[in-house]
Amino acid sequence: MRRLRWDIFCTVIDNFGDIGVTWRLARQLAAQYDADVTLWVDDLTSFARIAPALDTTQASQMLGAIRVRHWSVPLPPDTVVAEVVIEAFGCYLPDDYQQAMAACSVKPLWLNLEYLSAEAWVENCHGLPSPHPQLPLNKYFFFPGFTSRTGGLLCEQGLLAERDAWQADQAAQDAYWLTQGIPPCPAGGLRLSLFSYESTAARQWLATLAASAQPVQLLLPLGKVVPDVLAGLGIVAEARAGDGFRCGQLDVFVLPMTDQAGYDRLLWSCDFNIVRGEDSFVRAQWAGRPFAWHIYPQEEHAHIEKLNAFLVHYCAALAPGAATALRDFMLQWNQGQLAPQAWETLRQQWPLLQQHARVWPQQLLADADLAARLVQFVKMRLQ
Numbered sequence: 001m002r003r004l005r006w007d008i009f010c011t012v013i014d015n016f017g018d019i020g021v022t023w024r025l026a027r028q029l030a031a032q033y034d035a036d037v038t039l040w041v042d043d044l045t046s047f048a049r050i051a052p053a054l055d056t057t058q059a060s061q062m063l064g065a066i067r068v069r070h071w072s073v074p075l076p077p078d079t080v081v082a083e084v085v086i087e088a089f090g091c092y093l094p095d096d097y098q099q100a101m102a103a104c105s106v107k108p109l110w111l112n113l114e115y116l117s118a119e120a121w122v123e124n125c126h127g128l129p130s131p132h133p134q135l136p137l138n139k140y141f142f143f144p145g146f147t148s149r150t151g152g153l154l155c156e157q158g159l160l161a162e163r164d165a166w167q168a169d170q171a172a173q174d175a176y177w178l179t180q181g182i183p184p185c186p187a188g189g190l191r192l193s194l195f196s197y198e199s200t201a202a203r204q205w206l207a208t209l210a211a212s213a214q215p216v217q218l219l220l221p222l223g224k225v226v227p228d229v230l231a232g233l234g235i236v237a238e239a240r241a242g243d244g245f246r247c248g249q250l251d252v253f254v255l256p257m258t259d260q261a262g263y264d265r266l267l268w269s270c271d272f273n274i275v276r277g278e279d280s281f282v283r284a285q286w287a288g289r290p291f292a293w294h295i296y297p298q299e300e301h302a303h304i305e306k307l308n309a310f311l312v313h314y315c316a317a318l319a320p321g322a323a324t325a326l327r328d329f330m331l332q333w334n335q336g337q338l339a340p341q342a343w344e345t346l347r348q349q350w351p352l353l354q355q356h357a358r359v360w361p362q363q364l365l366a367d368a369d370l371a372a373r374l375v376q377f378v379k380m381r382l383q
């Protein structure tokens with residue numbers, strides 16, 4: 001297919017998931033499909049937290065192969081409509097941009113990249129067009145998901161091979177921990193990472209870990225859950241990157257936020273990861289290690305339904321004991337009431353959970369990753 005111009009629009013609602021997903025997609029489209037991508041973002045400061053090379057004072061700049069533009073209203077006068085236009089997560093495209101799309105003789109392909117959900121209805125909605133109420137335009141809904149009848153999940157080509165090489169390279173991992181200022185893990189100990197929302201369950205988990213006989217290193221990127229971790233340890237302090245706290249057998253290390261590749265490395269290097277939202281949730285699956293998901297909380301417990309929908313998929317091929325242990329841990333975490341035995345029970349199922357975490361990514365990628373499905377979708381409609 002000839003080289004296409006893509007515009008991806010992203011509003012940062014809160015946190016890093018919206019920009020995390022669009023930044024990842026933009027890079028993959030450029031690297032693997034030679035796409036000419038412009039990423040429009042309304043909040044450069046949040047973006048810079050996961051892309052430290054970004055200059056927040058520049059309204060337009062190249063970041064690697066991607067043109068990043070500050071999305072301000074109105075759009076700059078030199079804005080030219082692209083051939084493929086993605087509005088991420090239902091962000092509203094500016095009216096003048098919509099008018100410009102409608103005025104094109106060959107209409108751009110307009111897609112709304114939706115939030116990830118494992119719920120069954122996604123299969124029925126993925127790929128559907130929605131005619132614009134006034135303009136001669138269609139907008140297509142592109143739903144990420146866990147089955148072949150959805151848009152799949154973002155995963156760069158070669159990522160799993162890179163992960164495997166990393167996980168097989170003990171010397172590289174030892175050097176990595178040294179550069180992070182983390183001492184060697186005591187024999188028989190565990191390394192865990194925690195990047196979740198505010199959580200009473202985190203407090204309870206910390207108390208369990210501190211009281212356990214097994215040495216644990218907890219890696220804690222700066223973020224929303226940090227105050228709960230400190231509270232769980234009975235520590236009254238502000239945490240900064242580089243801080244360390246000890247409680248019983250538990251050592252907590254506070255890490256700075258890094259770029260996305262750095263965060264992947266952390267996930268690949270830990271025995272168990274607690275992640276959140278949408279993008280870190282997917283990256284934990286690519287890490288091939290057991291994990292728990294703190295789902296983005298929604299009104300009327302809609303998120304618990306979504307969590308259950310994911311667990312149905314994830315646990316389908318797990319032995320019943322391991323499935324129950326994982327389900328209980330994740331549900332209790334998300335409901336904010338984590339019993340001490342939930343962690344102990346999960347630990348008893350470790351070998352099965354490890355084995356499952358290894359095969360799960362291959363199963364998910366058997367029908368191609370999200371970028372491949374998206375490019376295929378575009379090809380079919382633009383030819």
Ligand code: TRH
Nearest residue numbers: 015016017020050221257258259260263277278279280
């Ligand atoms: O930040 P989040 O809570 O984002 C959420 C979700 O997307 C949620 O669905 C959405 O509704 C809400 O935003 C608005 O969690 P998420 O999706 O895991 O995004 C975190 C991003 O931060 C991800 O791309 C990984 C990245 N990250 C780094 O790049 N470096 C780091 O050190 C860490 C800890 C994370």
